[in-house]
Amino acid sequence: MIDARVLRDDPDRVRAAQAKRGLSDDVVDRALSADSARRQAIADFEARRAEQKAMGKQVAQAQGEEKQALLAQVKDLAAEVKRLEAVQGEAEQAWHDAIMDIPNLAADEAPAGGEEDFVVLETRGAKPEFDFEPRDHVELGRMLGAFDLERGAKVSGSRFYFFTGVGARLHRALVNMALDQAAAAGFTEVVPPSLVKPRAMEGTGFLGQAADDVYRIEGQDLYLVGTSEVPMAAFHSDEILDAGAFPMRYAAFSPCFRKEAGSHGKDTRGIFRVHWFDKVEMFVYTSLEDSFAEHQRLLEWEKEFMDKLELHYRVIDVAAGDLGLSAQRKFDCEAWIASQGRYRELTSTSNCTDFQTRRLDTRARDAQGGATPVATLNGTLCSTNRPIIALLETHQQADGSVRVPEALRPYLGGTEVLKPVE
């Protein structure tokens, strides 16, 4: 959630942020009136409660008839206090609901507008040129025996697959390369749970408008995470961190599950858009002031990984309307997919500032004992499927073999070229 003080002291700033995302400011007005109602309810309750406490003390000391008289008086007061407590609870709930609906305030630097209004920051790597008719990843995967889409559908349904043979090895190699890079950069490696309670889901902003993309376990209060950002943001919930330890960097490896509701017919071919994949995610806790520089660092690490795969890609500054609930700013790395003739998202890094930590009660204390807000950031280091797609399509050769980028070779036992199985 956004800072309540900003909402109260500078509501126009929140309205402007809403407008930048292309959203109405109804929620802002709703939150403001809920806030004043809440404070009135709190004042009413607290005043009567104090009275009740004072009288309770008299009752404890009184004896006999005097005590009976006091009891009769305080009884009505107790009922009133109980009623006011309920009113306060409702007012707090209404306020909570309202402010939770307000997305993070987009950075001033973030481009205004929607999905199409991104700004290209840079383009890197050589664009692949072929003197033959290039194949798409499905065809290449079939020739290499890298994955099995038919059996994936047979066993689990559409948008499922098996990685097989060299595909499974490639999967493992990419994950290991990513984790090694993260370790070298000082990240703490984590394997988080992929099932979480509603709190974690809500705290990271995935239960609002994004809720229909989330798998829920029937009969239990558990959700399958779409990214390890969820368990990692909840990792330090209800904790007070030592600001001296910032930035706290984690590299989490986990499966990711997505319903892909509403994307029927979109990217149905191959393993591009699927219900499950694995991902190495960078997740950082740091101070608000440092978060902007850290965001750039996360982007640099993503670029380092993309460069090692020798891909052609561009970096975009995502527009405000496409940020999602939690992000203040977001950069995506989009790799060139030859068969589609366009750039597609491979990694994404967001600065969520203190939006998630407010929802999850994560705070920090500096050396002087003062409380400071905590920012969270996340960034894809390596999701498994899309890099494999980009890799196969970019480095394919006329006979259907695929050249392995040098950096990846140590992770494939020195293999320089992946060759068709038949």
Added chain:
RNA sequence: GGAGGCGUCGCCUAGUCUGGUCUAUGGCGCCCGCCUGCUAAGCGGGUUUGGGGCUACAACCCCAUCGAGGGUUCAAAUCCCUCCGCCUCCGCCA
């Protein structure tokens, strides 16, 4: 899955049976000050978190907070119910 035990403001801990001076005890740690060649010891004070009021987002005042949520009561750390977590033993399993 079965049986038992436990959850108190950083850590440890008193209090729960017998509801009300609990405004939660004491120790350790930590912070401030005094004292002091230095250090240590000693002495005094402070030290949960969230929210509200007033404001300089200080001081101060108030409310809530004893794992969480309900209930009983004028009054709950204390009594009752539900849930969560941890520990021990048994069973089962990777």
